[in-house]
Amino acid sequence: MSTPVPTGDLFPVDQHAADCLAVLRPLEPVRLPLLQALDRVLAEDVVATAPLPGDDNSAMDGYAVHCDDVATASVDTPVMLPVVGDVAAGGPDPAPLARGTAVRIMTGGLIPAGADGIVPVELTDGGVTSVRLRAPASPGRYVRHAGDDVAVGETVLRAGARLGPRQLSLAAAVGRGELLVRAVPRVVVVSTGDEVVEPGGELLPGQVFDSNGVGLTASAAELGCAAERVGAVRDDAAGLAAVIEAAVARADVLITSGGVSAGAFDVVKALLRRTGTVQFRKVAVQPGMPQGVGVLGEGRVPVYCLPGNPVSSMVSFEVFVRPALRTLLGEDQPGHRVVRAAAGRGWSAPAGKRQYARVLLRPVDPDGHEHPDPTVTHLCTPVGGQGSHLVADLSTADALALVPEDVTAVVPGQVLDCLVLGRVRS
Ligand SMILES: Nc1nc2c(c(=O)[nH]1)N[C@H]1C(S)=C(S)[C@@H](COP(=O)(O)OP(=O)(O)OC[C@H]3O[C@@H](n4cnc5c(N)ncnc54)[C@H](O)[C@@H]3O)O[C@H]1N2
Numbered sequence: 534m535s536t537p538v539p540t541g542d543l544f545p546v547d548q549h550a551a552d553c554l555a556v557l558r559p560l561e562p563v564r565l566p567l568l569q570a571l572d573r574v575l576a577e578d579v580v581a582t583a584p585l586p587g588d589d590n591s592a593m594d595g596y597a598v599h600c601d602d603v604a605t606a607s608v609d610t611p612v613m614l615p616v617v618g619d620v621a622a623g624g625p626d627p628a629p630l631a632r633g634t635a636v637r638i639m640t641g642g643l644i645p646a647g648a649d650g651i652v653p654v655e656l657t658d659g660g661v662t663s664v665r666l667r668a669p670a671s672p673g674r675y676v677r678h679a680g681d682d683v684a685v686g687e688t689v690l691r692a693g694a695r696l697g698p699r700q701l702s703l704a705a706a707v708g709r710g711e712l713l714v715r716a717v718p719r720v721v722v723v724s725t726g727d728e729v730v731e732p733g734g735e736l737l738p739g740q741v742f743d744s745n746g747v748g749l750t751a752s753a754a755e756l757g758c759a760a761e762r763v764g765a766v767r768d769d770a771a772g773l774a775a776v777i778e779a780a781v782a783r784a785d786v787l788i789t790s791g792g793v794s795a796g797a798f799d800v801v802k803a804l805l806r807r808t809g810t811v812q813f814r815k816v817a818v819q820p821g822m823p824q825g826v827g828v829l830g831e832g833r834v835p836v837y838c839l840p841g842n843p844v845s846s847m848v849s850f851e852v853f854v855r856p857a858l859r860t861l862l863g864e865d866q867p868g869h870r871v872v873r874a875a876a877g878r879g880w881s882a883p884a885g886k887r888q889y890a891r892v893l894l895r896p897v898d899p900d901g902h903e904h905p906d907p908t909v910t911h912l913c914t915p916v917g918g919q920g921s922h923l924v925a926d927l928s929t930a931d932a933l934a935l936v937p938e939d940v941t942a943v944v945p946g947q948v949l950d951c952l953v954l955g956r957v958r959s
């Protein structure tokens with residue numbers, strides 16, 4: 534892990550983000566039948582071993598002809614040709630077509646050698662032994678050539694692609710029955726705190742529902758991880774140690790919330806610091822200053838210890854954990870989706886910390902007159918409140934506006950990079 538560069542006594546945001554990636558180890562990929570690979574991330578390049586289409590074939594039901602034989606055909610002067618056979622899709626290789634003859638051909642049927650055009654059945658009398666053709670054919674028209682779509686040796690899907698229906702269909706079309714895909718990371722989320730209780734019950738004075746556990750687990754699941762929420766664990770070192778040990782045994786990634794600041798009962802920090810493999814630090818970020826990162830157990834399972842304040846835990850996930858999980862998922866572009874937005878109004882930011890302000894986005898005027906810089910696509914305005922406990926305002930936000938460490942006041946019109954929140958998949 535990297536050595537801190539001084540930012541006062543705060544740890545630089547980018548170094549913490551780099552450490553969050555450095556603790557990852559790639560998971561073994563698995564080979565799955567196509568339909569089980571839906572929504573998974575491809576772990577291999579898929580290369581076509583045959584052209585697509587595989588052969589020259591007809592795009593229409595009609596008649597395969599020599600174009601020269603029907604050059605004069607029209608409604609008033611139809612051309613009659615003997616029909617020497619039928620070609621169905623999937624049928625045997627047809628015999629070469631002699632001049633002055635036609636074959637009835639179906640969509641997908643192989644073009645006989647010599648034939649260079651198709652007359653669709655609608656422009657004929659549909660004859661079986663002989664056919665009256667009311668229109669000419671032009672060479673190559675309605676013929677789908679071998680390799681039109683995909684050439685032999687072409688890479689049709691690249692490792693890192695998310696496999697949706699169209700990608701699976703393409704894999705099938707080039708002849709694959711199975712694909713090598715990334716394993717689904719098992720993510721276990723452990724909430725901590727004596728005051729934290731199961732959502733849906735009754736609250737006693739001072740208690741809060743486990744909103745962090747729900748939000749973090751849903752965030753990991755939305756990315757495609759197998760996410761499991763462990764209900765709140767009490768601030769008791771022995772109990773927490775047992776829960777964490779069990780979680781590490783079945784997890785590829787462990788996320789904790791709470792217990793990482795300076796309080797007398799911050800057991801996550803107290804317990805995991807003793808392992809020597811988890812670093813706790815105050816990161817130069819708001820919200821989300823207290824953070825832990827490291828590995829646990831013989832399997833060196835990555836662990837991210839996020840602060841308990843609800844907005845801090847969710848923003849920390851977005852900034853630090855989301856890119857790590859997307860990397861583990863094998864996505865080719867695990868970074869944040871960023872839009873550039875001009876501030877609709879000003880607001881204050883803390884000195885020496887990078888602020889991730891919760892903002893609403895709206896697209897700038899599509900005529901482009903609203904902002905002279907064409908890379909600025911949106912306007913951003915802060916949601917009601919920026920406090921680390923304001924989950925209602927967080928839920929309305931579209932993005933996190935990145936306010937650099939040296940900015941203490943965002944002025945109206947200032948251009949900021951904004952990390953778009955919500956489902957963004959490669
Ligand atoms: N003296 C100091 N106090 C604090 C500092 C500091 O540097 N010095 N840092 C502050 C900052 S910034 C943050 S963020 C919080 C982080 O605290 P912890 O990670 O130790 O979290 P807790 O103390 O356990 O809880 C904080 C807050 O969040 C509520 N909480 C906790 N877990 C959940 C949950 N699963 N669902 C919903 N809400 C939860 C908890 O009730 C507390 O209100 O520390 C500051 N203090």
Ligand code: MOO
Nearest residue numbers: 820821822845921
């Ligand atoms: O840094 Mo804390 O995460 O703002 O409340």
